[in-house]
Amino acid sequence: xxxxxxxxxxxxxxxxxxxxxxxxxxxxxxxxxxxxxxxxxxxxxxxxxxxxxxxxxxxxxxxxxxxxxxxxxxxxxxxxxxxxxxxxxxxxxxxxxxxxxxxxxxxxxxxxxxxxxxxxxxxxxxxxxxxxxxxxxxxxxxxxxxxxxxxxxxxxxxxxxxxxxxxxxxxxxxxxxxxxxxxxxxxxxxxxxxxxxxxxxxxxxxxxxxxxxxxxxxxxxxxxxxxxxxxxxxxxxxxxxxxxxxxxxxxxxxxxxxxxxxxxxxxxxxxxxxxxxxxxxxxxxxxxxxxxxxxxxxxxxxxxxxxxxxxxxxxxxxxxxxxxxxxx
Amino acid sequence: xxxxxxxxxxxxxxxxxxxxxxxxxxxxxxxxxxxxxxxxxxxxxxxxxxxxxxxxxxxxxxxxxxxxxxxxxxxxxxxxxxxxxxxxxxxxxxxxxxxxxxxxxxxxxxxxxxxxxxxxxxxxxxxxxxxxxxxxxxxxxxxxxxxxxxxxxxxxxxxxxxxxxxxxxxxxxxxxxxxxxxxxxxxxxxxxxxxxxxxxxxxxxxxxxxxxxxxxxxxxxxxxxxxxxxxxxxxxxxxxxxxxxxxxxxxxxxxxxxxxxxxxxxxxxxxxxxxxxxxxxxxxxxxxxxxxxxxxxxxxxxxxxxxxxxxxxxxxxxxxxxxxxxxxxxxxxxxxxxxxx
Numbered sequence: 001x002x003x004x005x006x007x008x009x010x011x012x013x014x015x016x017x018x019x020x021x022x023x024x025x026x027x028x029x030x031x032x033x034x035x036x037x038x039x040x041x042x043x044x045x046x047x048x049x050x051x052x053x054x055x056x057x058x059x060x061x062x063x064x065x066x067x068x069x070x071x072x073x074x075x076x077x078x079x080x081x082x083x084x085x086x087x088x089x090x091x092x093x094x095x096x097x098x099x100x101x102x103x104x105x106x107x108x109x110x111x112x113x114x115x116x117x118x119x120x121x122x123x124x125x126x127x128x129x130x131x132x133x134x135x136x137x138x139x140x141x142x143x144x145x146x147x148x149x150x151x152x153x154x155x156x157x158x159x160x161x162x163x164x165x166x167x168x169x170x171x172x173x174x175x176x177x178x179x180x181x182x183x184x185x186x187x188x189x190x191x192x193x194x195x196x197x198x199x200x201x202x203x204x205x206x207x208x209x210x211x212x213x214x215x216x217x218x219x220x221x222x223x224x225x226x227x228x229x230x231x232x233x234x235x236x237x238x239x240x241x242x243x244x245x246x247x248x249x250x251x252x253x254x255x256x257x258x259x260x261x262x263x264x265x266x267x268x269x270x271x272x273x274x275x276x277x278x279x280x281x282x283x284x285x286x287x288x289x290x291x292x293x294x295x296x297x298x299x300x301x302x303x304x305x306x307x308x309x310x311x312x313x314x315x316x317x318x319x320x321x322x323x324x325x326x327x328x
Numbered sequence: 329x330x331x332x333x334x335x336x337x338x339x340x341x342x343x344x345x346x347x348x349x350x351x352x353x354x355x356x357x358x359x360x361x362x363x364x365x366x367x368x369x370x371x372x373x374x375x376x377x378x379x380x381x382x383x384x385x386x387x388x389x390x391x392x393x394x395x396x397x398x399x400x401x402x403x404x405x406x407x408x409x410x411x412x413x414x415x416x417x418x419x420x421x422x423x424x425x426x427x428x429x430x431x432x433x434x435x436x437x438x439x440x441x442x443x444x445x446x447x448x449x450x451x452x453x454x455x456x457x458x459x460x461x462x463x464x465x466x467x468x469x470x471x472x473x474x475x476x477x478x479x480x481x482x483x484x485x486x487x488x489x490x491x492x493x494x495x496x497x498x499x500x501x502x503x504x505x506x507x508x509x510x511x512x513x514x515x516x517x518x519x520x521x522x523x524x525x526x527x528x529x530x531x532x533x534x535x536x537x538x539x540x541x542x543x544x545x546x547x548x549x550x551x552x553x554x555x556x557x558x559x560x561x562x563x564x565x566x567x568x569x570x571x572x573x574x575x576x577x578x579x580x581x582x583x584x585x586x587x588x589x590x591x592x593x594x595x596x597x598x599x600x601x602x603x604x605x606x607x608x609x610x611x612x613x614x615x616x617x618x619x620x621x622x623x624x625x626x627x628x629x630x631x632x633x634x635x636x637x638x639x640x641x642x643x644x645x646x647x648x649x650x651x652x653x654x655x656x657x658x659x660x661x662x663x664x665x666x667x668x669x
Binding site for chain 1: 379381382386410500503528531532534535536542545546550566574
């Protein structure tokens, strides 16, 4: 089912080597407990990378994912919190639906700007990240740190519960990866996504409704990010909108690029996301076990991102076609 | 002639007498009272926090507003939303607007130092809150971070004496943030005196609860016999505590942290997320801030000319059992409670 390209093979080998090395040299690295912790700590990152992957496959990029995640989730928790709307006393589940509508509308706007206004997604989403955060914070969310209401127990189960000893976020990540894999490989929508990523112009000539599909892609990505936000909140019973200013979006890009989804679009799939997530998870986990300082950890992550992009360029050299269409 | 004049005076006095008796005041007048009100009436005080929207800055601002606005002081708020650059611009523009005082929350010791000197030269009183700049101004109000680091570490070490594994972990904030760096000095002051304690993990979680959670999970896997964790901020350590609790180890692993002493911190003590919560008493700090501003505006001193004062906050060491007794002195506050009553 998965044809491994050269790049994926390299990443797979690197992951296996690092994993084997840590298992031999790091005490207690290779234990069921630690491996579950490893997977659990990157499962949210993995879910976000699923969202990013779909956009990147269509030759776009979405830098507003973290803003969508944080603002959508914070909005849901604010709407149902007793302090804000004491008169209504909105059940959390309705607040979650309202949060979804809010994110879907804003993501549709992003998609429309990219698809119908013909703007580069990197700039649109960079600007939209600010718009989403600003709108959310000015209109609805007074505090950065927002606690979940009492009736969010089901979400806390998703965020920190276990099923047969496996933490729920891991199960959510894998389920979502399977659903997205089916969507990308078995449906017309998925075929359109790849064809747009390959060449938007050719896709349009062939009769693919490029613009509506692009809008749908951004809504889909935003929805997945919103789900990741709900899981984050479930895990620590709160959501902090300050994460918008953090470096998480680069970690997401790191997973996607390291996993081998080419930035020139039209390539890769969910197996790349899982591979990338595993590699980053292994590295992060190993570095914490070795107690490596934060600055050195960032240095290592930066070098790996550079190496991955260099490999990407080496294995997918620029030809006439990519030069004409440019990168994302 | 003389007699007539005398009669007239008597008549006038007689007319005034009952009136006088009616308007006669009881008690005595305070001669300094008017001076206090006139010194504050119409004054402008600007507040430049790191960002609004979190418990510390919301608490200070609400407290200052409540204390100063009824006296006719106009409060100006400039929110740079975590950007030191935006903060510098805000202070620069304030210098030309010339409020009577600026209350500033420094992002680090260097960034605002020159601007604060400039502000005082321009005749604006500068009060620094919780984070000191390298340039000392009229007043500093805030926590002694080194003391907090020492206190929190000592609380953890008290639980990790002989007979335990004596292994502890440290969850820092952002490495470059002075609040984190000073606390670390406090931590190492105590560790020097306790060579038996082994620090098995010393990681920066970036003030981010999700990162703190992931780091702590890994540390607990690696060291299931961990004895205690030194946390640097309650907002981040809800993640640390969640990881400990989820691993079912909150009975064994002692988590101490610090913060503004708000209701959410107290809730986390109640829910066994934290074991010790050192509070720097935001309601108390807000009152200190307001009073320092009041005294500076009354003093008549030129900004930066009189002696520079530091008011370190009296810390409150809260636990699940003792927090009720601290509630009377401001612990477990909410922004609403600071803004109203």
